[in-house]
Amino acid sequence: MNSDPIVMLVKVILNLYLFIVLLRLILQLTRADFYNPISQGIVKATSPIILPLRKVIPAIGRLDTASLVLALAVQFLTVALIVFIKGGALAPVSYVIYTVAGTLYHLLDLYFWAMLISVILSWVAPGANHPGAMLVGQITEPLYRACQRVIPTLGGLDLSPIFIFLAISFLKQILAPYSI
Numbered sequence: 001m002n003s004d005p006i007v008m009l010v011k012v013i014l015n016l017y018l019f020i021v022l023l024r025l026i027l028q029l030t031r032a033d034f035y036n037p038i039s040q041g042i043v044k045a046t047s048p049i050i051l052p053l054r055k056v057i058p059a060i061g062r063l064d065t066a067s068l069v070l071a072l073a074v075q076f077l078t079v080a081l082i083v084f085i086k087g088g089a090l091a092p093v094s095y096v097i098y099t100v101a102g103t104l105y106h107l108l109d110l111y112f113w114a115m116l117i118s119v120i121l122s123w124v125a126p127g128a129n130h131p132g133a134m135l136v137g138q139i140t141e142p143l144y145r146a147c148q149r150v151i152p153t154l155g156g157l158d159l160s161p162i163f164i165f166l167a168i169s170f171l172k173q174i175l176a177p178y179s180i
Helices: 005-029 037-056 065-086 092-124 131-150 160-178
Strands: none
Touching (some): 037 065, 065 092, 092 160
């Protein structure tokens, strides 16, 4: 087994921050409740870097390009550090491919877990008022609505999560070789 604890530590720390940045991006795209305590924590964790970036990189519609650039930068830093620690080298195009594919992979992973939490909450605590449950619902609702336009419910049974899970799994398998 070729496991390096330094590589694992770098991946855990940077991927955790990437998760927070991607969550901020999704929260803004879905117009989730800004006053939710979890949203406030995410904003506080990312604002020191995103606010200066916003002065240079303007938003495009609802897309917060500063958050997107930060997410790509964190993923690029992850790839560069892992390549450096392992003593390898990549072509510049490979850095771009690993950065974009890795960011998309982590975004899909975030949605996968949000969907899984949403499905479990719908079974054990439908209509929960917990800030985390409300945030998960606000994040996943646009995906459900988009899928329900194509696949209608069958007598109260919503099959959209199954098709969304299949789509996410399919896309993650395509991107997996390029994610670090």
